[in-house]
Amino acid sequence: MNIGQASATSGVSAKMLRYYESIGLIPKAVRTEVGYRVYTENDVQTLRFIRRARDLGLSIERIKLLVGLWHDRGRSSADVKRVAADHVAELEAKILELTAMRDTLQELADACHGDHRPECPILRDLAGGGAKSRRAPASRKAARASVPAEHC
Structure with a gap:
C-alpha cells in the first residue's frame, strides 16, 4: 500500500x-x-x-525499545514491564507536579477579588517569582492565610 x-x-x-x-x-x-x-x-x-x-x-526512545521487544519473541515480559513501570513512575511525578501547579494557581485565583481594584495577588506572586508558592500550601485555608488581608 x-x-x-x-x-x-x-x-x-x-x-x-x-x-x-x-x-x-x-x-x-x-x-x-x-x-x-x-x-x-x-x-x-x-x-x-x-x-x-x-x-x-x-517517548520515541521507549517506543524504539518496545518495538524491539515486540519483535523479539525470545524477550522476557519482565523487560517490557520494566519499561511500562518506568513510564508510570514518570507520569506519577508529572501528575504531582501538575497538581501542585493547579493548586497554587487556584489558591491565587481564590485570593483575588477580581473586581475594579488594581491590587492582584496573582500578579504580585508572578512578579515576585513565586517565592511563596514554590511549594503549594497544604490547604487553601493556609494559602489564604499567607495572602495579606488588604487583598482578601
Whole structure:
C-alpha cells in the first residue's frame, strides 16, 4: 500500500510516517520504480503499535525499545514491564507536579477579588517569582492565610 493508505489505515500521518522511517523506528519502505513508498501489513501493524504507544505518552526512545521487544519473541515480559513501570513512575511525578501547579494557581485565583481594584495577588506572586508558592500550601485555608488581608 502507498503512504496515504498506510497513513489512513494506521492513524499515523504521512509526515510522521516519513519521520519514523528516517529515525529507524520503522524499516525503510520498499520503493516502486518511480520512487513511491510501498508499505506492508506488518509495517502498518508497527505503525498502529507506535500510535498507541504515543497515545500513552511514551517517548520515541521507549517506543524504539518496545518495538524491539515486540519483535523479539525470545524477550522476557519482565523487560517490557520494566519499561511500562518506568513510564508510570514518570507520569506519577508529572501528575504531582501538575497538581501542585493547579493548586497554587487556584489558591491565587481564590485570593483575588477580581473586581475594579488594581491590587492582584496573582500578579504580585508572578512578579515576585513565586517565592511563596514554590511549594503549594497544604490547604487553601493556609494559602489564604499567607495572602495579606488588604487583598482578601
